[in-house]
Amino acid sequence: MGRNIRKRRSSMATKAVAASAALALGGGGLIWANFYASAHESNSGQNSTKAANAAAQVATISCPDVGQKLTNVPNGAKQGVATELANLDKQITEAYARLASTRQAQTNDASFVQNAITGPLKEKRAATIDRIRINIQRSGGQFNSSLSQLAACTTQAANTNAGQAGGGQQNNGGQQNGGNAGQAQNGQGGNGPVAADFVDITKVQANAQLGVGANGAKANGNGGSRGTFTSSCGTNGNDNHNTDNVIVAPGVTNGAHHLHDYVGNQNNDAFASDQELAGAGTSCQNQGDKSSYFWPVLRVQDGSQDFDQNNDGGGKEGNVGKILQPAQAQIKFVGNKRGKVVAMPTALRIITGDAKAFVNGNANANVNWSCTGFENKVQLETQYPICPQGSQVVRTTNFQSCWDGQNIDSANHRTHVAFAQADGTCANGFKAIPQLQVRLVYNVPAPKLQNGTVVQPYAVDSFPENLHKPITDHNDFINFFSTNLMNKMVNCINTGKKCK
Incomplete structure (x- = not known):
């Protein structure tokens, strides 16, 4: 089959030698x-x-x-x-x-x-x-x-990023974006993150619009599809990881240049065919969901190294530190606030967010960082939150929920799907499909900002030249629900039920 990396992280992870x-x-x-x-x-x-x-x-x-x-x-x-x-x-x-x-x-x-x-x-x-x-x-x-x-x-330069437009408004009392050239190369891996990438969430002015508008339109309108469908697929406790991306780089080892967590489908690597994915095992409780859900791992740069310290996509490309398993991984599908949804086609691929947003700009960025207890108040794009004691770091992703009605993928892996418009409608003749929402919760030791540097930072894995910026967070999905379970999902959402 493939070359999924499923190595259990060793408790004997070695300490990195301090670099000067x-x-x-x-x-x-x-x-x-x-x-x-x-x-x-x-x-x-x-x-x-x-x-x-x-x-x-x-x-x-x-x-x-x-x-x-x-x-x-x-x-x-x-x-x-x-x-x-x-x-x-x-x-x-x-x-x-x-x-x-x-x-x-x-x-x-x-x-x-x-x-x-x-x-x-x-x-x-x-x-x-x-x-x-x-x-x-x-x-x-x-x-x-x-x-x-x-x-x-x-x-x-480190402080030049089209994707960070508006970051100052999010900041309010925290560290400003940018930083000097030395800071640009902070981080245990030598390519970030830096102090300017973090902000004390208690000092950020309320700005949350999660669930409102194109990127997160929830079912809240008359005549809309108000139901939900939740799939419980675990938190990757079996350490199913690899640095491939079968959507954007099929057949290419280490096509992502960073490590992914996989839940759901257990055979996803660069060489997996649709037939192999359809026949694979799944970590989801409902065995009718063999979909693949994957995202870049989150690491804390605490001086330790994980199993991939000498691997491509890992330490060899600046992705270092202890991999954090999510405390929660909530996978939910919701409806459209203007009308009913239709079934997703088998093998539909959706990429949301942009792993290269730091250098590409924010045209395709789709990032929501927050802390438990603050999700309805503050959502961050260009900075990682420093959460108060007792609060956990949260990554929330709302996927595109309009489909062109024909294609399961497109040349740039984006134009066959789109976000709903602000009023909930799909433009250009696209059809409303269930919107996937992924909410990841982590227990993260709070970083400390000292003299313009950050101590024990955390960060998502990234392409090395994107310097572990929070704006590069992204998420991927390939639909392999059985026909019966997909039809059940659509019925639940369109009739206002809450199903699993």
């Missing part, structure tokens, strides 16, 4: 050279000073997301295109690792990043995008030539 000037992970993983060293050295000449300042502002690499721009990929080209898109992600990961390990060279040479990192990266990306063109045209499809213009990448 440099941090090396996993025997060949990311290496961080201290940003501060160059700032305190005496540089000769104005050019050296400019180079040092430029290097200090560069935190990560930002590349246009080719996959999200694809609109039509012929069936015969899908695997080849998926492989090449995964190659683009791998190239960015490698370039980011080089960026993080050459800080001294950057301070000595203002053109180092362009000549040694982003220039060669552009050439690799151009060749890969051309292979995407060849795959599509060989299968009779048409290639959008404007995609060839997406080869060039830029560098990005």
Whole structure:
């Protein structure tokens, strides 16, 4: 079948050696050279000073997301295109690792990043995008030539993020977004999170609109479908993990570059076919639900390392610390506030949120961070909450609930589904389907903010160049409800019942 990683975490997790000037992970993983060293050295000449300042502002690499721009990929080209898109992600990961390990060279040479990192990266990306063109045209499809213009990448400062627009309004009394260049590389893995990524939730002005509007429209209107259906699928107590993503990178090992928790379907990895998923076992109490629910793991960076400290997608790519199993994983489907819902098709795929939102911007971000006792008051997007004693961290995700009525997936894995409009209706002839809502609750030791740094932070796993920003949280779903159970769900929701 596949290569799911189901290793039980060892209680003998080793303590990480405290890093000061440099941090090396996993025997060949990311290496961080201290940003501060160059700032305190005496540089000769104005050019050296400019180079040092430029290097200090560069935190990560930002590349246009080719996959999200694809609109039509012929069936015969899908695997080849998926492989090449995964190659683009791998190239960015490698370039980011080089960026993080050459800080001294950057301070000595203002053109180092362009000549040694982003220039060669552009050439690799151009060749890969051309292979995407060849795959599509060989299968009779048409290639959008404007995609060839997406080869060039830029560098990005830690406090520059289109996805964080409005973050200051959420902040109110907490740490401000951004931070200096040294902070940009804080975190046990050398690529975040930083103090600016956290806020004391008790100091944030009430802003919660969870369950209101396009991203969370609940059934509350006359004539709407008011029922609910809950599926109990556990909290991944059997440690079913891997770093694949069968939706966006089928057939590609480590296509996600970060670790996922899986509940429900137990055979989901990069190589799983729909037939294998349909025949798999499930962790759900109702065996008619073999759907796959998966999300990036949450880790506390307490100095320990988990089972994947030397693995791709784990410590080798800056995803370090103790993996936290959710205390609760609530999976619920709700209706549409304007009318009835229809059944989801078998094997429907939905991705919500954007794992690359820090560099992509917030167009596809869908993030709700909060604490128990505060969920109806505060929902955060660009910061992790620091919860008061006795309160737990909560991640809530409301999925797209409108379907085009035809496709179980789309070229960019997004355009076949959509969020309901503010009034609850589905636009463009789309049909209302049950809205999946996933609520994850964690017991997390509260981080402490000290002198502009964060002590014992927690963070979701991410692509390394996205610096473990909270805006990158995301969630994935593949529908494998039996026909009978899906029909039961739809009936329960449309008739106002609460079912399991």
